Amino acid sequence: MMSATMDPSTQTLTEQAHAKINLYLHVTGKRPDGYHLLDSLVVFAGAGDSLQYEPGPEPLHLELTGRFGKTLGADAAGPDNLVMKAAAALRAVSGSSAHVQGGRLVLAKELPVASGIGGGSADAAAALRLLARAWQVDVPVGTLMHMAEKLGADVPVCVASQAARMEGIGEHLSPAPCLPECGMVLVNCGQAVSTPDVFRKRDGAFRERAALPTHWKTAQAMAAALTELDNCLEAPACQVCPPVKTVLATLAEQPDCLLARMSGSGATCFALFPSAESARNVAHKLAGEQASWWVWGGALA
Ligand code: C5P
Known part of the structure; x- marks a missing residue:
């Protein structure tokens, strides 16, 4: 702790x-x-x-x-x-x-x-x-x-x-699997999202508990495994807050982006990068291009 x-x-x-x-x-x-x-x-x-x-x-x-x-x-x-x-x-x-x-x-x-x-x-x-x-x-x-x-x-x-x-x-x-070193960019479009609203918009289907390994050696391996999983609240959050789609598409097209996804019930999205430095560079660029977005880039805590 x-x-x-x-x-x-x-x-x-x-x-x-x-x-x-x-x-x-x-x-x-x-x-x-x-x-x-x-x-x-x-x-x-x-x-x-x-x-x-x-x-x-x-x-x-x-x-x-x-x-x-x-x-x-x-x-x-x-x-x-x-x-x-x-x-x-x-x-x-x-x-x-x-x-x-x-x-x-x-x-x-x-x-x-x-x-x-x-x-x-x-x-x-x-x-x-x-x-x-x-x-x-x-x-x-x-x-x-x-x-x-x-x-x-x-x-x-x-x-x-x-x-x-x-x-x-x-x-x-x-315990989580042992995580590799990786960088992360966070982007919020500025629209607050109500968690109960997003849960209400879900299609009602339930997912399996995921099978996770004990460790991932590289950020690439972790991102590849996470691609097989998803955030079930992403689609309903896109209905409640359409700018989430734009944020996800923008993150996905950044150089070296390994994965772009929404966190929790939104609207903040994250992207994984091979290093904290590459994440900081992308965050700096996005903050300059999109003045109304909250953008952060760096390492995991
Ligand atoms: O825990 P929190 O206060 O963020 O939850 C807000 C609302 O989101 C809950 O009242 C509930 O409607 C919904 N929720 C849920 N299942 C969870 C977490 C939140 O249905 N595991």
Whole structure:
């Protein structure tokens, strides 16, 4: 599990909330409560939000900054924000020896919201890691994962923030194949997509659980294997948000692109490249050509 960094002069702790990418996503069934059962290979990109905590005597409060934080209304920093819900959950399980305090949380939102790369889930997971350390709350891993699951289906995988296979609705995690070095480009067209809308537009068919190897030696081998799998939510997301098609086509035609696909329920799409450098070059070019797109390129986290 990644750990927070601390600035000793201010006692400020900082934690990164990395973007979560679904390399493939199969819908394998549906629970009686309507939630869909998934089989997905999740990785984390270097891109992410960052969360800072400065302990203080005032009641705990959240401020939003960053490219996307500034555009959200004041309500977005209220008690319904997943970061504040994570703090409340942690406070509820903290014992008498814990150093639970107030203070200031600052969330720099650099990831587009409602975009299929788990920004809110990664923020909640970062809050759990950060505040557990700051408040010295010793939570058993099982309890932490249960708290994460209650915050959202994607939160458990974001707690460890490491590549994993995700099943159930997100609560069953197992090791991912050993991944080769590879580069990734992320593109979001700027349109928020509603996850329930995308699930509703699905054709209703269920997929098999994928057969995965223990490792992939090269980015090319990984991309070739992933080509045999897909994201079942890509076609319905293209109906809900047609610019996803343009983004996918643009990514696929970039030099050295090994695979172009949508992540989660969209609208963010990713492309795999042989190296972080080739991904950064493509991202730089695309950002220049498409001013309204959010574009990132680099290595996996
Ligand atoms: O977990 P999250 O809050 O992102 O889910 C939003 C909605 O997406 C759920 O209320 C549900 O309608 C749908 N969903 C689903 N199956 C999942 C995850 C989400 O049906 N595994």
